[in-house]
Amino acid sequence: NRGEYPHFMLKEIHEQPDVVAHTLLGRIAGEKVDLSHELAWTPEETEKWKKIHFVACGTSHYATAAAARIMETLGNFEIRTEVASEYRYRNIPIDEETLAIFVSQSGETADTLHAARLAKNRGARCLVITNVRGSTIHREVGEAIITPAGPEIGVAATKTFTAQITALTLLGMYLAKLRGELSPASERRLISALMDIPGKLATILSKEREIEALARDFADARGFFFIGRGLAYPPALEGALKLKEISYLHAEAYPAGEMKHGPIALLDKELPVVALVPKNGLWEKTVSNIEESMARRSPIIAIATESDEEIRHYTSHIIFTPETEPELYPFVAVIPLQLFAYYIARQRGCDIDMPRNLAKSVTVE
Numbered sequence: 001n002r003g004e005y006p007h008f009m010l011k012e013i014h015e016q017p018d019v020v021a022h023t024l025l026g027r028i029a030g031e032k033v034d035l036s037h038e039l040a041w042t043p044e045e046t047e048k049w050k051k052i053h054f055v056a057c058g059t060s061h062y063a064t065a066a067a068a069r070i071m072e073t074l075g076n077f078e079i080r081t082e083v084a085s086e087y088r089y090r091n092i093p094i095d096e097e098t099l100a101i102f103v104s105q106s107g108e109t110a111d112t113l114h115a116a117r118l119a120k121n122r123g124a125r126c127l128v129i130t131n132v133r134g135s136t137i138h139r140e141v142g143e144a145i146i147t148p149a150g151p152e153i154g155v156a157a158t159k160t161f162t163a164q165i166t167a168l169t170l171l172g173m174y175l176a177k178l179r180g181e182l183s184p185a186s187e188r189r190l191i192s193a194l195m196d197i198p199g200k201l202a203t204i205l206s207k208e209r210e211i212e213a214l215a216r217d218f219a220d221a222r223g224f225f226f227i228g229r230g231l232a233y234p235p236a237l238e239g240a241l242k243l244k245e246i247s248y249l250h251a252e253a254y255p256a257g258e259m260k261h262g263p264i265a266l267l268d269k270e271l272p273v274v275a276l277v278p279k280n281g282l283w284e285k286t287v288s289n290i291e292e293s294m295a296r297r298s299p300i301i302a303i304a305t306e307s308d309e310e311i312r313h314y315t316s317h318i319i320f321t322p323e324t325e326p327e328l329y330p331f332v333a334v335i336p337l338q339l340f341a342y343y344i345a346r347q348r349g350c351d352i353d354m355p356r357n358l359a360k361s362v363t364v365e
């Protein structure tokens with residue numbers, strides 16, 4: 001039942017503050033992360049895992065791209081993120097020293113399931129993050145973290161992405177802690193920031209009308225280019241995927257620094273650039289990419305941090321997101337991008353909950 005909402009996608013976007021709160025529930029004790037009732041991991045065995053492989057498809061893959069960047073800030077991890085259909089057919093060394101983490105909302109994605117079978121056969125320790133208890137991948141892998149996002153009806157994943165990044169952040173913290181790499185101060189800082197995330201997401205959702213107006217201004221664009229660096233790159237990927245899926249517009253995400261290696265040739269006044277430019281150590285670098293785009297007459301839409309007044313020098317199309325700890329930026333960045341894609345698709349009269357050519361879960365190769 002979509003209640004007062006015209007589409008399931010919009011309802012699911014609005015459920016995200018609750019979904020994050022539910023995903024945290026029972027996994028935090030005091031100001032500490034505790035996954036011991038889900039993961040029977042000992043500190044000794046976690047030290048054996050030299051390699052961490054994240055394997056998934058689509059939005060779940062982008063959640064792992066965010067997770068990898070978050071985890072790299074927490075400890076000394078050697079992480080690779082692969083789409084399942086590549087992982088299966090490449091000759092990637094997988095062995096007893098590998099922790100392979102499979103992420104699948106549905107738990108039924110054929111490529112992810114086959115990749116999990118492969119890793120299991122090679123002796124890797126396997127773990128699944130899924131939204132469906134008892135799904136095929138859950139039954140086969142066994143060890144799991146279940147995201148409590150509830151059924152997602154819209155074909156475009158929204159609330160399950162935020163549930164996944166919540167679970168993956170907790171997982172990264174827990175692993176770093178078992179290995180003795182997470183300081184109590186960092187643990188406290190991140191737990192308190194995670195608990196604040198639902199409120200911050202609600203703040204962004206309250207700007208819905210603003211985002212709708214922005215989408216109205218840009219609904220006739222030829223396509224969109226998304227740029228971001230570091231922790232801003234995975235939400236850029238996810239924002240572009242949402243637009244492609246439901247508005248059928250071409251949207252491409254690039255690490256901002258990669259622009260001048262080719263894609264900048266695409267830019268002109270009909271190709272807006274959505275720049276994810278959080279106020280962090282990479283701000284100047286991304287702003288220089290914004291300037292390069294402006295020089296090619298691309299309109300700029302900035303996703304910027306609340307306190308960032310300087311960004312107004314570069315564009316008047318700005319969505320401000322609340323400040324958070326740098327590691328948690330993907331949480332606040334993805335919400336405006338979901339809403340932006342939703343309202344562009346609505347302007348264009350698209351079938352938002354059931355976009356053409358797509359199925360909710362891809363059970364064939």
Ligand code: M6R
Nearest residue numbers: 058059060104105106109156157
């Ligand atoms: O159920 P899964 O998480 O394994 O699904 C993976 C992808 O098929 C899925 O995320 C797809 O990309 C969505 N349509 C994204 O909105």
